[in-house]
Amino acid sequence: MTRIAFGIEYDGTDFLGWQSQTQQPTLQDTVSAALSFVAGEKLTLVCAGRTDTGVHARCQVVHCDTEAQRTARAWVLGGNSRLPPAVCIRWAHVVDDAFHARFSAQSRAYRYCIVNRPVRLALEARFATWERVPLDVAAMQSACIVLLGTQDFSSFRTSACQARSPVRTITALDWHRDGEEVTLRIAGNGFLHHMVRNIVGSALRVGRGDAGVAWIAEVLSATDRNRAGPTAPPEGLLFEGPRYPAYFGLPAESTLA
16 A cells, blocks of 8 residues: 655635535545546545635645555646646655645645735636725734734634634734735644635725724634634635645655745
8 A cells, every 4th residue: 555645736716625525526526536547446535724615726735545556647647637627736746654644734824815906807806806995915914913823713713613722823924915916925833714714804804994903913812703804705815735844755845944
């Protein structure tokens, strides 16, 4: 039995999230079917982090165990030949049995993209959220800086979240404007269900001037989801991917610096 790790890129617009379910299509079932065809046996995939309906990934990492003996090239080319245009396998890598796509990841990174202009989006509509009200990005950054470190993020988790603990550690958080594009880059040891989108929805209240810079700190300390802003739309969210210790030998994009 061999354990293989894969890097998966996808546009999540037309999928009902990663997780397999009765309703279709899901990314887990789509990728599993493609790789099972290459293996000649049914494969069960474990992912680094489930993404919701409409959310994208630059390099989702999954692993599976298989009896099949295939080259990395065969896994990639064969798998991609069975996948729709919105999904591709970036790489395949044999890993030690100790590797686990979810539990071995030491950090995860996300990006959220907002196009801030008076008129709605056309070209970028699948990959960004539109905000017509001019945003004060400096205020958004100042407000969100309190989220760095180890915190109880109960105010930013959905009621459906199944995580045992609301405590997570955020290691990087940066709001940045480049012309019309406003981007959040955030990294941490893990994220609760809808956590990034709830942070964005709350930060937008500050950016529009509907709440003051100190409001995010008040929301955080309240540990009450009802105190935070609405959940931001999924299309602006991109899972950049997880990072693993170097000894697993994964490609640079999935390895801790």
